Amino acid sequence: MSEQSLRRRVAWEAARLLFTHEETELFRAKRKAAQRIYGSGFRRSDLPTNREVQAEFRRLTEIQSGGPYAEKLRLRRLEALRWMRLLGPFHPRLFGSTLTGEPTPEPCIVLRLFSDSPESIRRVLETEGANYRIESLPPEQRKPHGPTHRIWLRAAFAIHMRVYPYRQHRRVFRSRGTGRVLPQATLPELEELIVRWYPQLWLQHQATQAQKPPDRFQVYSMLLAALEEVREDPWSHPEGDVLYHSLQVFELARQARPYDEEFQLAALLHDVGKAIDPKDHVAAALKALDGFITERTAWLIEHHVEALAFREGTLGARARRRLMASEDFEELMLLAQFDQQSRRQGIRTMDLQEALQSLRELARMCGE
Numbered sequence: 001m002s003e004q005s006l007r008r009r010v011a012w013e014a015a016r017l018l019f020t021h022e023e024t025e026l027f028r029a030k031r032k033a034a035q036r037i038y039g040s041g042f043r044r045s046d047l048p049t050n051r052e053v054q055a056e057f058r059r060l061t062e063i064q065s066g067g068p069y070a071e072k073l074r075l076r077r078l079e080a081l082r083w084m085r086l087l088g089p090f091h092p093r094l095f096g097s098t099l100t101g102e103p104t105p106e107p108c109i110v111l112r113l114f115s116d117s118p119e120s121i122r123r124v125l126e127t128e129g130a131n132y133r134i135e136s137l138p139p140e141q142r143k144p145h146g147p148t149h150r151i152w153l154r155a156a157f158a159i160h161m162r163v164y165p166y167r168q169h170r171r172v173f174r175s176r177g178t179g180r181v182l183p184q185a186t187l188p189e190l191e192e193l194i195v196r197w198y199p200q201l202w203l204q205h206q207a208t209q210a211q212k213p214p215d216r217f218q219v220y221s222m223l224l225a226a227l228e229e230v231r232e233d234p235w236s237h238p239e240g241d242v243l244y245h246s247l248q249v250f251e252l253a254r255q256a257r258p259y260d261e262e263f264q265l266a267a268l269l270h271d272v273g274k275a276i277d278p279k280d281h282v283a284a285a286l287k288a289l290d291g292f293i294t295e296r297t298a299w300l301i302e303h304h305v306e307a308l309a310f311r312e313g314t315l316g317a318r319a320r321r322r323l324m325a326s327e328d329f330e331e332l333m334l335l336a337q338f339d340q341q342s343r344r345q346g347i348r349t350m351d352l353q354e355a356l357q358s359l360r361e362l363a364r365m366c367g368e
Contacts, residue, residue: 008056010037011048015056016102026050073101074198079156080109081194084187086124089223089276089288090115091169094185099193108158112184114169118149120226120275121163127222130155145171166277216292217356223288224268224352226275239343242271247349248342249335254358256334261362263331265293266300267338268355296328300335307336 013033014026023029030053034042076098084092096110115121118134125132131154142148147162164171173182185193227243239245246268253260253267273285285301293301303323309315310323311333323329350358 006037007046007048007052010034010046011052012056012059013037014048014053015059018053018057026053029053072107073098076107076109076157077190077194077197079159080111081187081190083109083111083153083155083159084190086128087111087113087121088187089284090121090163091166092187093173094190095173095182099185099190100183108160111159111161112147112173113161113163114166115163115276116166116278117226117230117275118163119229120223121151121161123226124222125151125153127218127225166279217360219289219292220265220269220359221352221356223272223275223285224356227271230274230278232274237343239345239347242274243352244349245342246271247352247355248344248347249338250355251347251349252338252341253335256338257331259362259365260331261359261366262294262297263300263335264359264362266297266304266331267335268359269293269297270301270304270335270339299326299328300332303332304335304339307332308339311336311340 010030010033013036014023014029017023017029017032018026023032030047034046038046080094080098084094090113093112094110095112097107098109113121118136122134133152135150135152137146137148137150145164145168147164149163151159151161151163153159153161173184174180175182224243224246227246228241230242231237231240232242237245239248249270250264250268253264257263269285269289271281271285272288273281273283276288277284282302282305286298289298289301306315306319306323310320315323323332326332349355
């Protein structure tokens with residue numbers, strides 16, 4: 001960090017100490033702030049001027065009075081909300097001054113994501129036309145429980161993302177210095193905070209969203225495109241990537257049930273969770289698709305692994321009876337059959353966009 005940036009941080013910390021009445025004397029506030037930023041070995045020349053501290057103090061008071069900083073903070077929080085929604089499948093969490101509201105010399109949006117497939121995050125960014133840079137940390141440079149990738153994004157505000165293994169998505173982050181839990185917000189928590197901070201704006205936003213519902217096919221496209229980078233055991237899946245496998249399953253489903261959009265969607269989307277959480281791809285798929293598929297399609301996806309076990313004779317009697325009691329049992333077993341058959345090389349299929357266009361046309365025929 002440059003000397004100028006450090007100096008600005010000392011000025012802000014001194015202003016904060018005065019603002020919160022931790023200190024009442026300007027010089028004592030500057031010394032305490034410098035000790036926190038530089039350590040005990042700071043020099044007198046490291047201290048900011050009184051004018052620099054007073055400028056930061058004015059920025060703090062703007063938050064209380066609704067001044068320019070408060071307006072920028074509002075826009076930054078809404079931008080964070082927008083990107084957290086776009087990156088919802090990766091369990092985004094917001095940290096830093098965008099959440100706490102504390103003014104900082106170089107404010108940016110700090111997000112932490114959780115995924116074992118950073119390529120799927122890249123797909124989302126590219127679909128949005130984002131200007132970004134991604135850095136993969138070599139294994140020898142990764143700290144225990146640290147991020148695997150860093151992403152810098154230029155949007156309406158600077159955004160810094162850190163990507164952690166998916167298994168850490170329930171982790172609580174703490175300060176290295178104090179051990180205290182860091183202020184952090186999940187997407188649902190941030191939405192609740194926005195309602196509390198800006199109730200009138202939230203009502204307007206909700207009205208706009210109601211007029212422009214999200215395009216579910218764009219959601220499908222983003223999730224499916226990431227499967228092109230996911231490969232499984234070549235012995236059990238010699239066909240190659242998971243996207244090619246999914247398109248094979250879809251082709252068989254389309255031929256068997258040409259007018260059943262829900263069944264065709266289950267065939268195409270049943271493995272999308274493998275780009276998010278390979279260890280529990282069914283749960284990951286259902287979470288990512290929540291609100292974008294019907295209950296019937298979700299049921300077929302939820303139970304397709306059990307149906308494979310049913311066909312192989314390894315499913316327990318109670319689970320077998322439960323599946324057989326469903327009115328969609330026949331389609332579920334068809335899905336399992338097509339899943340097993342779609343593991344071949346050299347099979348001609350539609351490409352991804354052709355498959356989605358076919359489903360769009362089928363949806364229009366059904367009155368959507």
